[in-house]
Amino acid sequence: xxxxxxxxxxxxxxxxxxxxxxxxxxxxxxxxxxxxxxxxxxxxxxxxxxxxxxxxxxxxxxxxxxxxxxxxxxxxxxxxxxxxxxxxxxxxxxxxxxxxxxxxxxxxxxxxxxxxxxxxxxxxxxxx
Amino acid sequence: xxxxxxxxxxxxxxxxxxxxxxxxxxxxxxxxxxxxxxxxxxxxxxxxxxxxxxxxxxxxxxxxxxxxxxxxxxxxxxxxxxxxxxxxxxxxxxxxxxxxxxxxxxxxxxxxxxxxxxxxxxxxxxxx
DNA sequence: GATCATAGCTTACAGTTGTAAGCGGAGGCG
DNA sequence: CGCCTCCGCTTACAACTGTAAGCTATGATC
Numbered sequence: 001x002x003x004x005x006x007x008x009x010x011x012x013x014x015x016x017x018x019x020x021x022x023x024x025x026x027x028x029x030x031x032x033x034x035x036x037x038x039x040x041x042x043x044x045x046x047x048x049x050x051x052x053x054x055x056x057x058x059x060x061x062x063x064x065x066x067x068x069x070x071x072x073x074x075x076x077x078x079x080x081x082x083x084x085x086x087x088x089x090x091x092x093x094x095x096x097x098x099x100x101x102x103x104x105x106x107x108x109x110x111x112x113x114x115x116x117x118x119x120x121x122x123x124x125x126x127x128x
Numbered sequence: 129x130x131x132x133x134x135x136x137x138x139x140x141x142x143x144x145x146x147x148x149x150x151x152x153x154x155x156x157x158x159x160x161x162x163x164x165x166x167x168x169x170x171x172x173x174x175x176x177x178x179x180x181x182x183x184x185x186x187x188x189x190x191x192x193x194x195x196x197x198x199x200x201x202x203x204x205x206x207x208x209x210x211x212x213x214x215x216x217x218x219x220x221x222x223x224x225x226x227x228x229x230x231x232x233x234x235x236x237x238x239x240x241x242x243x244x245x246x247x248x249x250x251x252x253x254x255x256x
Numbered sequence: 257g258a259t260c261a262t263a264g265c266t267t268a269c270a271g272t273t274g275t276a277a278g279c280g281g282a283g284g285c286g
Numbered sequence: 287c288g289c290c291t292c293c294g295c296t297t298a299c300a301a302c303t304g305t306a307a308g309c310t311a312t313g314a315t316c
Contacts, residue, residue: 008273009134012216026294042276045294050273064282064293075228078217082225083232085213088140089206094229095242097210100203101225102250104211112247114223119240122230136303154263170306173264178303192263192312 004072004080011056013037014047015077018057018070025065132200132208139184141165142175143205146185146198153193 007015017032018024024032030044039047048068051057059066090097098115135143145160146152152160158172167175176196179185187194210225218225226243 006137009216010274016216027292039274040276041292042278043274046274046276049295066294074217078224079228079232081213081217082228085209086229086232088137088144089202089209092234092236094235094239095246096206097229098226098243099246100207100210101214101222101229102246104207104214106220107222107250108220111222112251115226116244116247118223118227118230119244122235123240138304167304168306169262170308171304174304174306177265194264 004077005084007056007077007081010037010047011051012077014044014051015056015070015072015074018068019074023067023069025062025067027065029068132205133212135184135205135209138165138175139179140205142172142179143184143198143200143202146196147202151195151197153190153195155193157196 013033013036014029017029021028021032026045026048027041029048030039030041033039033044037043048057048059048066052059052068056072057068057070059068061067086092086094086097141161141164142157145157149156149160154173154176155169157176158167158169161167161172165171176185176187176194180187180196184200185196185198187196189195214220214222214225
Protein backbone atom coordinates (compact mmCIF):
# COMPACT_ATOMS: atom_id res chain seq x y z
CA UNK A 1 0.00 0.00 0.00
CA UNK A 2 1.20 3.49 -0.79
CA UNK A 3 1.75 5.86 2.08
CA UNK A 4 -1.40 7.86 1.79
CA UNK A 5 -1.05 9.46 5.16
CA UNK A 6 1.74 11.81 4.17
CA UNK A 7 0.61 13.55 1.05
CA UNK A 8 1.83 17.11 0.77
CA UNK A 9 -0.48 20.02 0.54
CA UNK A 10 0.22 20.74 -3.11
CA UNK A 11 -0.12 17.15 -4.06
CA UNK A 12 -3.45 17.18 -2.37
CA UNK A 13 -4.49 20.25 -4.30
CA UNK A 14 -3.90 18.36 -7.48
CA UNK A 15 -5.62 15.23 -6.31
CA UNK A 16 -8.59 17.32 -5.32
CA UNK A 17 -8.86 18.62 -8.87
CA UNK A 18 -8.58 15.16 -10.34
CA UNK A 19 -11.14 13.78 -7.95
CA UNK A 20 -13.50 16.53 -8.86
CA UNK A 21 -12.99 16.30 -12.60
CA UNK A 22 -12.55 12.57 -12.88
CA UNK A 23 -9.99 13.16 -15.61
CA UNK A 24 -8.15 16.30 -16.51
CA UNK A 25 -5.36 17.43 -18.79
CA UNK A 26 -2.34 19.09 -17.31
CA UNK A 27 -3.67 22.35 -18.61
CA UNK A 28 -7.00 21.90 -16.93
CA UNK A 29 -5.36 21.06 -13.66
CA UNK A 30 -3.22 24.10 -13.94
CA UNK A 31 -6.08 26.38 -14.80
CA UNK A 32 -8.10 25.07 -11.91
CA UNK A 33 -5.30 25.65 -9.44
CA UNK A 34 -3.58 28.72 -10.74
CA UNK A 35 -5.91 31.23 -9.10
CA UNK A 36 -5.28 29.59 -5.76
CA UNK A 37 -1.64 28.59 -5.90
CA UNK A 38 -0.28 31.09 -8.39
CA UNK A 39 1.92 28.37 -9.78
CA UNK A 40 3.47 28.45 -13.23
CA UNK A 41 2.35 25.75 -15.61
CA UNK A 42 5.72 24.11 -15.40
CA UNK A 43 5.33 23.82 -11.69
CA UNK A 44 2.03 22.08 -12.02
CA UNK A 45 3.61 19.82 -14.59
CA UNK A 46 6.37 18.88 -12.19
CA UNK A 47 3.88 18.11 -9.49
CA UNK A 48 1.92 15.89 -11.84
CA UNK A 49 5.10 14.04 -12.73
CA UNK A 50 6.01 13.44 -9.18
CA UNK A 51 2.57 12.27 -8.27
CA UNK A 52 2.73 9.85 -11.13
CA UNK A 53 6.12 8.62 -9.99
CA UNK A 54 4.56 7.87 -6.63
CA UNK A 55 1.80 6.03 -8.45
CA UNK A 56 -0.88 8.19 -6.93
CA UNK A 57 -2.04 9.25 -10.37
CA UNK A 58 -1.67 7.96 -13.90
CA UNK A 59 -2.35 9.28 -17.38
CA UNK A 60 -3.38 8.37 -20.86
CA UNK A 61 -2.42 10.28 -23.95
CA UNK A 62 -4.89 12.15 -26.04
CA UNK A 63 -3.10 13.50 -29.07
CA UNK A 64 -0.17 15.29 -27.59
CA UNK A 65 -1.82 16.04 -24.31
CA UNK A 66 -1.81 13.90 -21.23
CA UNK A 67 -5.04 13.24 -19.48
CA UNK A 68 -4.47 12.49 -15.83
CA UNK A 69 -6.56 10.50 -13.46
CA UNK A 70 -6.11 9.63 -9.80
CA UNK A 71 -5.15 6.09 -8.85
CA UNK A 72 -6.32 6.51 -5.31
CA UNK A 73 -9.75 7.52 -4.25
CA UNK A 74 -10.49 10.41 -2.03
CA UNK A 75 -12.01 7.98 0.39
CA UNK A 76 -8.81 5.99 0.69
CA UNK A 77 -6.82 9.10 1.42
CA UNK A 78 -9.41 10.39 3.83
CA UNK A 79 -9.44 7.16 5.72
CA UNK A 80 -5.68 6.85 5.87
CA UNK A 81 -5.34 10.43 6.99
CA UNK A 82 -7.91 10.19 9.71
CA UNK A 83 -6.39 6.99 10.92
CA UNK A 84 -2.98 8.61 11.06
CA UNK A 85 -4.14 11.72 12.84
CA UNK A 86 -6.22 9.80 15.29
CA UNK A 87 -3.41 7.45 16.15
CA UNK A 88 -0.48 9.77 16.25
CA UNK A 89 -1.96 12.97 17.55
CA UNK A 90 -5.03 11.88 19.44
CA UNK A 91 -3.77 8.58 20.84
CA UNK A 92 -6.90 7.01 19.52
CA UNK A 93 -9.16 9.28 21.50
CA UNK A 94 -12.02 9.51 19.16
CA UNK A 95 -14.19 11.91 21.16
CA UNK A 96 -11.35 14.40 21.37
CA UNK A 97 -11.05 14.39 17.63
CA UNK A 98 -14.73 14.87 17.16
CA UNK A 99 -14.67 17.66 19.67
CA UNK A 100 -12.06 19.61 17.71
CA UNK A 101 -13.84 18.87 14.51
CA UNK A 102 -16.97 20.36 15.96
CA UNK A 103 -15.28 23.45 17.24
CA UNK A 104 -12.87 24.01 14.39
CA UNK A 105 -15.28 24.15 11.56
CA UNK A 106 -18.35 25.72 10.25
CA UNK A 107 -20.91 23.21 11.31
CA UNK A 108 -23.52 23.11 8.60
CA UNK A 109 -27.12 22.84 9.55
CA UNK A 110 -27.96 19.20 9.63
CA UNK A 111 -24.42 18.04 10.25
CA UNK A 112 -25.09 17.28 13.85
CA UNK A 113 -28.10 15.21 13.01
CA UNK A 114 -26.17 13.36 10.37
CA UNK A 115 -23.41 12.60 12.78
CA UNK A 116 -25.89 11.34 15.27
CA UNK A 117 -27.26 9.05 12.62
CA UNK A 118 -23.78 7.75 11.92
CA UNK A 119 -23.31 6.98 15.55
CA UNK A 120 -26.59 5.15 15.74
CA UNK A 121 -25.62 3.13 12.75
CA UNK A 122 -22.27 2.33 14.18
CA UNK A 123 -23.80 1.35 17.44
CA UNK A 124 -26.10 -1.14 15.81
CA UNK A 125 -23.36 -2.59 13.66
CA UNK A 126 -20.67 -2.46 16.33
CA UNK A 127 -20.35 -3.92 19.77
CA UNK A 128 -20.58 -0.88 22.01
CA UNK B 129 1.13 31.83 14.36
CA UNK B 130 3.38 28.92 13.67
CA UNK B 131 2.29 26.45 11.05
CA UNK B 132 1.03 23.75 13.30
CA UNK B 133 -0.75 21.90 10.57
CA UNK B 134 2.37 20.51 8.97
CA UNK B 135 4.40 18.92 11.68
CA UNK B 136 6.36 15.91 10.58
CA UNK B 137 5.85 12.51 12.08
CA UNK B 138 9.12 12.47 13.97
CA UNK B 139 8.59 15.94 15.28
CA UNK B 140 5.26 14.80 16.55
CA UNK B 141 6.85 11.81 18.24
CA UNK B 142 9.00 14.18 20.21
CA UNK B 143 6.21 16.55 21.02
CA UNK B 144 4.19 13.63 22.26
CA UNK B 145 6.91 12.76 24.71
CA UNK B 146 7.22 16.33 25.92
CA UNK B 147 3.48 16.66 26.31
CA UNK B 148 3.39 13.51 28.32
CA UNK B 149 6.35 14.33 30.52
CA UNK B 150 5.83 18.05 30.82
CA UNK B 151 9.56 18.53 30.74
CA UNK B 152 12.25 16.13 29.67
CA UNK B 153 15.96 16.08 29.05
CA UNK B 154 17.27 15.12 25.67
CA UNK B 155 18.28 11.81 27.15
CA UNK B 156 14.81 11.13 28.48
CA UNK B 157 13.27 11.97 25.17
CA UNK B 158 15.67 9.67 23.45
CA UNK B 159 15.08 6.84 25.86
CA UNK B 160 11.36 7.18 25.50
CA UNK B 161 11.51 7.06 21.72
CA UNK B 162 14.38 4.75 21.01
CA UNK B 163 12.40 1.53 21.28
CA UNK B 164 9.94 2.86 18.75
CA UNK B 165 12.08 4.82 16.34
CA UNK B 166 15.41 3.09 16.77
CA UNK B 167 17.08 6.46 16.41
CA UNK B 168 20.58 7.21 17.64
CA UNK B 169 20.84 9.79 20.39
CA UNK B 170 22.40 12.23 17.98
CA UNK B 171 19.40 11.93 15.76
CA UNK B 172 17.05 12.76 18.57
CA UNK B 173 19.31 15.66 19.42
CA UNK B 174 19.08 16.99 15.90
CA UNK B 175 15.33 16.73 15.96
CA UNK B 176 15.18 18.62 19.23
CA UNK B 177 17.33 21.34 17.74
CA UNK B 178 15.19 21.71 14.73
CA UNK B 179 12.03 21.82 16.75
CA UNK B 180 13.54 24.52 18.85
CA UNK B 181 14.54 26.46 15.76
CA UNK B 182 10.92 26.33 14.70
CA UNK B 183 9.98 27.58 18.14
CA UNK B 184 7.77 24.62 18.81
CA UNK B 185 9.80 23.73 21.87
CA UNK B 186 12.22 25.51 24.15
CA UNK B 187 14.64 24.49 26.84
CA UNK B 188 16.24 25.55 30.08
CA UNK B 189 19.62 24.37 31.27
CA UNK B 190 20.06 22.16 34.27
CA UNK B 191 23.76 21.72 34.88
CA UNK B 192 25.04 20.66 31.53
CA UNK B 193 21.83 19.09 30.41
CA UNK B 194 19.03 20.71 28.54
CA UNK B 195 15.54 20.26 29.78
CA UNK B 196 13.08 20.66 26.97
CA UNK B 197 9.48 21.71 27.10
CA UNK B 198 6.90 22.20 24.38
CA UNK B 199 5.86 25.73 23.47
CA UNK B 200 2.67 24.56 21.85
CA UNK B 201 0.01 22.55 23.50
CA UNK B 202 -1.27 19.32 22.21
CA UNK B 203 -4.66 20.94 21.95
CA UNK B 204 -3.38 23.67 19.65
CA UNK B 205 -1.80 21.15 17.35
CA UNK B 206 -4.83 18.93 17.43
CA UNK B 207 -7.09 21.77 16.56
CA UNK B 208 -4.89 23.08 13.77
CA UNK B 209 -4.51 19.61 12.34
CA UNK B 210 -8.17 18.81 12.39
CA UNK B 211 -8.95 22.15 10.84
CA UNK B 212 -6.45 21.49 8.08
CA UNK B 213 -7.62 18.00 7.33
CA UNK B 214 -11.22 18.99 7.40
CA UNK B 215 -10.69 21.89 5.06
CA UNK B 216 -8.28 20.44 2.59
CA UNK B 217 -9.30 16.85 2.39
CA UNK B 218 -12.90 16.82 3.46
CA UNK B 219 -14.01 20.14 2.00
CA UNK B 220 -15.47 20.94 5.34
CA UNK B 221 -17.73 17.93 5.37
CA UNK B 222 -17.79 17.22 9.01
CA UNK B 223 -19.96 14.11 8.95
CA UNK B 224 -17.64 12.47 6.45
CA UNK B 225 -14.73 13.00 8.77
CA UNK B 226 -16.60 11.60 11.70
CA UNK B 227 -17.61 8.66 9.62
CA UNK B 228 -14.02 7.74 8.81
CA UNK B 229 -13.02 8.34 12.36
CA UNK B 230 -15.66 5.90 13.48
CA UNK B 231 -14.69 3.24 11.02
CA UNK B 232 -10.94 3.71 11.15
CA UNK B 233 -10.37 3.29 14.79
CA UNK B 234 -10.91 1.14 17.75
CA UNK B 235 -14.01 2.69 19.19
CA UNK B 236 -13.73 2.39 22.92
CA UNK B 237 -16.80 1.56 24.93
CA UNK B 238 -18.37 4.81 25.93
CA UNK B 239 -16.88 6.80 23.06
CA UNK B 240 -20.12 6.91 21.19
CA UNK B 241 -21.98 8.17 24.20
CA UNK B 242 -19.34 10.78 24.81
CA UNK B 243 -19.55 11.96 21.25
CA UNK B 244 -23.27 12.18 21.53
CA UNK B 245 -22.85 14.33 24.59
CA UNK B 246 -20.47 16.59 22.70
CA UNK B 247 -23.02 17.01 19.99
CA UNK B 248 -25.71 17.85 22.47
CA UNK B 249 -23.47 20.39 24.04
CA UNK B 250 -22.62 21.90 20.74
CA UNK B 251 -26.21 22.06 19.75
CA UNK B 252 -27.16 23.99 22.83
CA UNK B 253 -24.25 26.36 22.49
CA UNK B 254 -24.42 26.66 18.71
CA UNK B 255 -27.11 27.72 16.31
CA UNK B 256 -28.02 24.50 14.55
C1' DG C 257 45.68 17.08 37.97
C1' DA C 258 44.93 13.71 33.82
C1' DT C 259 41.56 10.99 31.63
C1' DC C 260 37.14 9.48 30.22
C1' DA C 261 32.37 9.73 29.29
C1' DT C 262 28.77 12.54 28.01
C1' DA C 263 26.35 16.95 26.63
C1' DG C 264 25.34 19.92 23.17
C1' DC C 265 27.06 22.34 18.69
C1' DT C 266 28.45 21.98 13.88
C1' DT C 267 28.68 19.62 9.75
C1' DA C 268 27.26 15.96 6.33
C1' DC C 269 24.79 13.89 2.91
C1' DA C 270 20.96 11.80 0.48
C1' DG C 271 15.99 12.20 -0.43
C1' DT C 272 11.74 15.04 -0.89
C1' DT C 273 9.33 19.30 -1.83
C1' DG C 274 8.65 23.96 -3.77
C1' DT C 275 9.29 26.30 -7.66
C1' DA C 276 10.50 26.71 -12.14
C1' DA C 277 13.54 27.35 -16.61
C1' DG C 278 15.42 25.09 -20.82
C1' DC C 279 15.10 21.78 -24.52
C1' DG C 280 13.35 19.06 -28.20
C1' DG C 281 9.39 17.52 -30.82
C1' DA C 282 4.67 17.92 -32.93
C1' DG C 283 0.83 20.72 -34.92
C1' DG C 284 -0.87 24.80 -36.88
C1' DC C 285 -0.28 29.03 -39.87
C1' DG C 286 1.44 31.48 -43.63
C1' DC D 287 8.25 24.07 -46.20
C1' DG D 288 9.57 27.01 -42.31
C1' DC D 289 8.41 29.24 -38.05
C1' DC D 290 5.93 29.74 -33.82
C1' DT D 291 3.62 27.84 -30.05
C1' DC D 292 2.45 24.57 -26.91
C1' DC D 293 3.38 19.89 -24.92
C1' DG D 294 5.78 16.96 -21.99
C1' DC D 295 10.71 15.61 -20.48
C1' DT D 296 15.01 16.79 -18.18
C1' DT D 297 17.52 19.57 -15.26
C1' DA D 298 18.19 23.10 -11.46
C1' DC D 299 18.53 24.69 -7.09
C1' DA D 300 17.32 26.00 -2.39
C1' DA D 301 14.87 24.52 1.82
C1' DC D 302 13.45 20.98 4.70
C1' DT D 303 13.69 16.11 6.54
C1' DG D 304 15.85 11.72 7.92
C1' DT D 305 19.70 10.12 9.85
C1' DA D 306 23.79 10.59 12.02
C1' DA D 307 29.13 11.31 12.76
C1' DG D 308 32.82 14.52 14.46
C1' DC D 309 34.34 18.20 17.56
C1' DT D 310 34.69 20.56 21.85
C1' DA D 311 33.85 21.51 26.52
C1' DT D 312 32.76 20.04 31.06
C1' DG D 313 31.82 17.15 35.04
C1' DA D 314 33.24 12.85 37.20
C1' DT D 315 36.93 9.56 38.49
C1' DC D 316 41.40 7.86 39.95
